[in-house]
Amino acid sequence: MVRESVRRRPRLEPLDWVGLGLFAAGLLALAFGLVPLRDAEGTMHRVVPLLVFLGTVIVLAELTAQAQVFDVVATWLARLGRGRFAVLFALCVVFATLVTAVLNLDTTAVLLTPVMVALATRLGVRALPFAMVTVWLANTASLLLPVSNLTNLLAADRVGLSPVGFAARMALPELASVLATAASLWLFYWRRGSSARYEVPEPHRPPDRRLTAVCAAACLLFVVLVLVGVPLDVAAPVCAVVVLVTFAVRDRSALRWSLVPWRLLVLVTGLFLVMDAIGRLGLSDLLRALLGDSPSSVRVAGVSAVMANLVNNLPAYVAVEAAVPRDALLGVLIGVNVGPIVVPWASVATLLWYERCRAAGVPIAWGRFVLTSAVTATVALVAAVAALAIT
Numbered sequence: 585m586v587r588e589s590v591r592r593r594p595r596l597e598p599l600d601w602v603g604l605g606l607f608a609a610g611l612l613a614l615a616f617g618l619v620p621l622r623d624a625e626g627t628m629h630r631v632v633p634l635l636v637f638l639g640t641v642i643v644l645a646e647l648t649a650q651a652q653v654f655d656v657v658a659t660w661l662a663r664l665g666r667g668r669f670a671v672l673f674a675l676c677v678v679f680a681t682l683v684t685a686v687l688n689l690d691t692t693a694v695l696l697t698p699v700m701v702a703l704a705t706r707l708g709v710r711a712l713p714f715a716m717v718t719v720w721l722a723n724t725a726s727l728l729l730p731v732s733n734l735t736n737l738l739a740a741d742r743v744g745l746s747p748v749g750f751a752a753r754m755a756l757p758e759l760a761s762v763l764a765t766a767a768s769l770w771l772f773y774w775r776r777g778s779s780a781r782y783e784v785p786e787p788h789r790p791p792d793r794r795l796t797a798v799c800a801a802a803c804l805l806f807v808v809l810v811l812v813g814v815p816l817d818v819a820a821p822v823c824a825v826v827v828l829v830t831f832a833v834r835d836r837s838a839l840r841w842s843l844v845p846w847r848l849l850v851l852v853t854g855l856f857l858v859m860d861a862i863g864r865l866g867l868s869d870l871l872r873a874l875l876g877d878s879p880s881s882v883r884v885a886g887v888s889a890v891m892a893n894l895v896n897n898l899p900a901y902v903a904v905e906a907a908v909p910r911d912a913l914l915g916v917l918i919g920v921n922v923g924p925i926v927v928p929w930a931s932v933a934t935l936l937w938y939e940r941c942r943a944a945g946v947p948i949a950w951g952r953f954v955l956t957s958a959v960t961a962t963v964a965l966v967a968a969v970a971a972l973a974i975t
Contacts, residue, residue, distance in 0.1 A: 602929065603851030610857025618861040631856050633817035634734070634898075635849050637690070638932065640824040641816075642845045642939060644802065645694040647827045649702075649943075650838050651799035652790035658703035659788040667781045673774050676700065676714065677766045680721040685728040685758065687810055689921075692722040693936035695803060701944045707782045711946045713773035719925065719937040720957070724765040724964045726921045726933075727758040731810070734932070735901040735920050742905070743913050753914060753975050760971035761922050761964045768960035795834050802826045848935050852896075855929070859899035871907035881969050884908055884915035889923025889965055897924040897931045918968045925957045 613619045619627075648654065661679070665672030684692045700714035726733035728751055730740045736750070745753065790796040802823040809819035831838050859867075874887055884904070891900035897920040904916050924930030928938050928950075941948060 600847050603847055603854060606854030606858050607850045608854070610854045610861070613857060613861035618864060619857060623860060624857065627856050627860055628853075631853060633815065634932075635852060636817040637820045638852065638936070639844060639849055641690065641694050641806075641820040642848070642936065643843045644806065644820060644824040644827055645698060645940065646843050646943060647824075647831055647838065648695075648799040648803055649698045650831075650835075651792070651796045651827075652788070653796055653800045653803065654698040654702040655706065655788045656790065656796065656800075657699045658706050659785050661699070661703055662706055662782070662785050663787070665782075665784075667784050669774070669780060669782065672782075673770065676703075676717045677721065677762070677769070680717050681725040681762050684722055684725040685732050687807060688731055688816070689722040689726040689733050689931070689933040690816075690936055691806075691810070692718055692725075693933040694940065696722075697937050697940035698944065701941070701946055706785050706788070709782070711944070712948075713769075715937070715941055715946055716773050717769060719934055720765050720769060720960060721762065722933040722937065723925050723931055724761045724922045724960075725758065727754045727761060727918065727968065729754075733917075733921050735897055735917060738898075738901055739905070739913050739917055742910055744910070753972075754917075756971035756975050757914075757918060757968040760967035761918075764964040764967040765960060768956065768963060772956045772960075792834060795830060798830045799827050802830075845939055848939060851929065851935065852932065855896045856899055859895055859903065862895075863903060867903055871904055875904075875907055879908060879912060879915075881912070881915040881918075881972060882966075884912045885919035885923070885965055885969050888916045888919025889961060892920045892924035893926045893930045896929055897921070900924075914972060915969065918965065918972065922964045922968055923961050925961050926954055 610619075614621065614624055661675055662672065664675055680692055680696055683696055697715060697718045700718055701711045704711035704714045726736070730736045730747055730750055740750075743750065805826070806819055806823040809822070810816065828839065871887065871891075875883060879887075888900060888904050891904055894900070895903075901916060901920045904920070905913065908916060925934060928934050938948070
């Protein structure tokens, strides 16, 4: 019995240890006074809504996947492609770009990743190329609107642009970034076997259509609530409750505590606490020295991208924002939006994507992921900064 219980104990992966280590470091920073309690309270005031959103939106996505909503959407995309992988690739890129730009990158990571994985499963092909569409475009296509990325929302007041004005300035950088990403996706993951055709599947019919319909309606409600300006930490719990109640009535066995993404919540909390401590140890002064008094857009975007991959794009934006003048903030946004695709902790969207891939059993070869993502981030970053310079 003891051996059996040991075998069933969940195995911690490297990213889990990183999250626990960061959380422990944050607690130590509090204990030794590196982060005053009052500042920690202010940080948690900003972080708690994010944690509420992350926790509930993952529950929403997990149960929606179990209701086979994503299988229905995946089959619809495959039928639109009419058996041609090149057409299907274009459809996936456009779909991911629109979802990211109009909603936000976290929605793409949570709701679209299962669609892509289910699509690959329906076609009997490898899931990784489809999953890579969401993780890259969730980040690189998040430049267009303030709602596209939480960093854009953080910058909205200081940038001083209306949503229309913001979109006008960022439209060309968005297009350049998406095209560069699409080229990398095709080169690294989709080109092989692109000349082959796939068999167009029949429409998918889930076993519990009422459960599927309610979960689909909850996802649409989430989209509508976000579009009309309801905060993410309100919209996600409301929709998650709808799905939870429906499963409690129709499939109670699917409800389990493991639906709560504790690993991700611990990691994000630790990141912000540690960044508070690092900022007090001279990070702001170091960033000002690296950037200079009148930094170019290339330097600002590059430093921001490196920071995002070191610590996560949200705290990276906060750190770099304090070190640059207001007219350089769009360059900061390009760096922290387009750049953080190299390592899994660089953006919350990438962490969400990883959780979705792990839940779906999609293996990630981290060596290849980091290498191809570094190339893609560099190309997309340069393209977006060049486009910004001509707007």
